[in-house]
Amino acid sequence: MIRGCERAVERLFFGAAFISALITISIFGFMFVFGLPLFSGGRFPEIMTRPWAPHLGVFGIYPMIAGTFAVSLLAMVFAFPLSMGCAVLISVTGQGRLSRLLRRTVEIMTGMPTVIYGFVGIFLLIPLVRGIFGSGSGMCVLSAALVLAVLVSPTMILLFCDSFERVPPSYGHAALAAGATKIQRFLHVTLPCAGQGIIIAFTLSLGRAIGDTLIALMLAGNGVQVPASLFDSVRTLTAHIALVFAADHDSLEFRAIFVCGMSLYLLTAILSLLARRAGSKRRQQ
């Protein structure tokens, strides 16, 4: 009886896992089928290398890929030290009430709608960037990256905290008993032990930054160009999908958004594979 139940539960889990995997693969297949007209006639290299000029029949998404990388990687440059600092304050050096208060605040921030961050960016940051740097409208790579950094930081902070707190307390006690300060304990013991968690947190946050639509749409300016400076207007893949989707639904131009979707899919898949690989390498060490 118990064995029969176990077998049924096992099959249930297997079915759930199989359906999840099938849905994920189907989504990719769906995008491929819808984007097929663009792939025919050897147009694929053109899509990946040419600019976006639908009036000339050129549907290259290269500027959007460059824009996505520029905004999300710059966001990570800002977000990583900010998140690391906050996580250290919460889990390593902070004491009682202050770290609890900080953690609660960060937890609330993770649930805040993205559009709120967008409003703050438009009404506070954009005028500031325009005023300080005096270039253009202020809607640029820098503005989008700064707000995106604030958006992904709470998740990264909580994931960092989680990986610090997973380090066995006995390691911390051994380090402190040997005369380590809290910072030395963090640098010599906690940080090396939490390495795998840090890599995973970074990768997941980068995935979130790449996948976010609204911030880029509201703050990056949406100019179709490869950015040459922090103050250039750019369009990310997600913003491009949203913009084209709002205006069209059956042209070749419209089909290009499925190629954008596939690029995003592959980018995030590669990131999670890299994170898994890095994680398993560290485990082996």
Next chain:
Amino acid sequence: MEPPVKIRINSLSFCYNGRKVLRHTSVSFSTNSITAIVGPSGTGKSTFLMTLNRLWEELPNCSLQGTVEIRFNGVFSNIYEREFAVEKLRRQVGMVFQTPNPLPMSIFKNVAFPLELAGEKEKDFIRARVEEALQKVRLWDEVKDRLSESALSLSGGQQQRMCIARAMILQPEILLLDEPTSSLDHTGAEAIEQLLLQLKQNCTILVVSHYLDQVKRIADRVVELRDGQLCSR
């Protein structure tokens, strides 16, 4: 002539998670002696050791009242005074835990860790001190060819001896040992007992032990912790 006092505890009370572990207890420990602390399980013997190097400050929901004075360079200092640097204290008061707690690094790095924390940069000096410490705990011959291997690959007994070597490498004036031989076999335990007898020439040792035979063999004095009070037996 009585040896001079090394540790002087005055009206020490300690509360852990709302439970009073120590109640206004006063006791002193002599220089260069071995004191065994005995008592039923769960009475707070390990916690008491942590009050001598302030490691309890890392535990949640604890409070302490009273004074703990230790004689450093002939002068008593209250280790709970604000200006007393806790890291400096822990470098002079070594501690070995009941369960071996090797750090996830190589055997060499584990033993050298306190020296590096203290700012020692001289590689040859560190190497010599590591060898000396490992020889004292009779571990050198077993690990000399695999010092770069992870300390986690050692057996439980070897790990504990390595932890003792790590606690000794800074040549602390006080050594706190919480049932240090509980994970060792007879030979390993005997080696540690011999080592403690050697070390007491230059070190004040407080050892929590449940083994009465061991207590009889090594301790100059036995103190029992019962109902929050430390009393000589």
